[in-house]
Amino acid sequence: MATNSSNGEQQTSSKPPPLPSPLRFSKFFQANMRILVTGGAGFIGSHLVDKLMENEKNEVIVVDNYFTGSKDNLRKWIDHPRFELIRHDVTEPLLVEVDQIYHLACPASPIFYKYNPVKTINTNVIGTLNMLGLAKRVGARILLTSTSEVYGDPLTHPQPETYWGNVNPIGVRSCYDEGKRVAETLMFDYHRQHGIEIRIARIFNTYGPRMNIDDGRVVSNFIAQALRGEPLTVQKPGSQTRSFCYVSDMVDGLIRLMEGQNTDPINIGNPGEFTMLELAETVKELINPEVEINMVNTPDDPRQRKPDITKAKEVLGWEPQVTLWDGLPLMVENFRSRLGISKA
């Protein structure tokens, strides 16, 4: 059925989705749901794979080019009969028979997505186009992990899904935020033109065990720095805010979104909002009160970010369960063991 967006335009396709592959009806086909996770060797992707693999009815195929992900994150599933890992870059076409596609492949940390911006936008645009082509060919439902960065430096606070954003099209972050905006556009065009079943998660800052230690994002930086006894690098002015979601809540939200009936974009994040100075003080308190804070410069940094999750609550029955006070210690323990730094 058609739904109305904030500006009254029709967002939903009246076309039926394409038929699943004929293999679905083959008498040899197993009763399993076959699920593709692009970027499944990364931080959120590998936690998502863990959760999907818990269901014995699921077969999971991961494709990843290992730019920021690692086989280590999936070590426990290698050689499992319901699991397959393929080294593949999503900017190249892919032919696999699947029922669902969780499309995560894209560098997410600003230092990595700015490292090769042309590759980042290529991954967002051509990579998403390739995955939509695959979804069309095999009749799969596809979920895109979009981002709160589509709201840019938001002038509306907190950000509801109906906010169109305030994005710099030529800044150093544009390869990522404009790339994700185009990816969302492609999702809707395939939906309207070809009837593809789409899901779009606008993910807000997510943290947890298994993040790359030198990932460059704020929570992993502060924890690694405090454990090493180095000063915490707070980027100026330090009053900028973010809202941090623990990874198990994120995975739960993504699976509910995929399984639900909602086509329009949906914010998934934790509305608890902190300044970067507050976060630094919390990490200090948790790990090492002696550690110093260094104020450093950064260009083009959004000043505030907090999800309005009314829609996720209503449509998915989802809201985060893990507070920053409960989630941070779990991540600290994981970083301690990976860095080999025991509790004093």
Ligand SMILES: NC(=O)c1ccc[n+]([C@@H]2O[C@H](COP(=O)([O-])OP(=O)(O)OC[C@H]3O[C@@H](n4cnc5c(N)ncnc54)[C@H](O)[C@@H]3O)[C@@H](O)[C@H]2O)c1
């Ligand atoms: N973690 C967050 O706070 C956050 C917030 C908003 C959106 N997201 C989105 O969620 C997804 C996962 O983010 P993450 O935090 O797990 O990051 P991550 O860097 O840990 O994972 C990204 C994965 O994608 C892979 N990848 C990158 N480019 C690829 C390509 N061209 N082909 C194949 N694989 C490729 C990487 O090797 C990595 O395994 C991304 O799409 C990101 O934009 C994350």
Ligand SMILES: O=c1ccn([C@@H]2O[C@H](COP(=O)(O)OP(=O)(O)O[C@H]3OC[C@@H](O)[C@H](O)[C@H]3O)[C@@H](O)[C@H]2O)c(=O)[nH]1
């Ligand atoms: O060492 C650091 C790193 C970051 N920061 C600050 O912490 C805040 C968060 O920075 P991060 O790099 O963790 O993440 P950002 O919010 O800028 O971008 C993230 O947004 C959502 C996702 O799409 C991505 O994971 C990422 O782009 C920024 O204000 C940044 O300036 C520090 O103060 N010190």
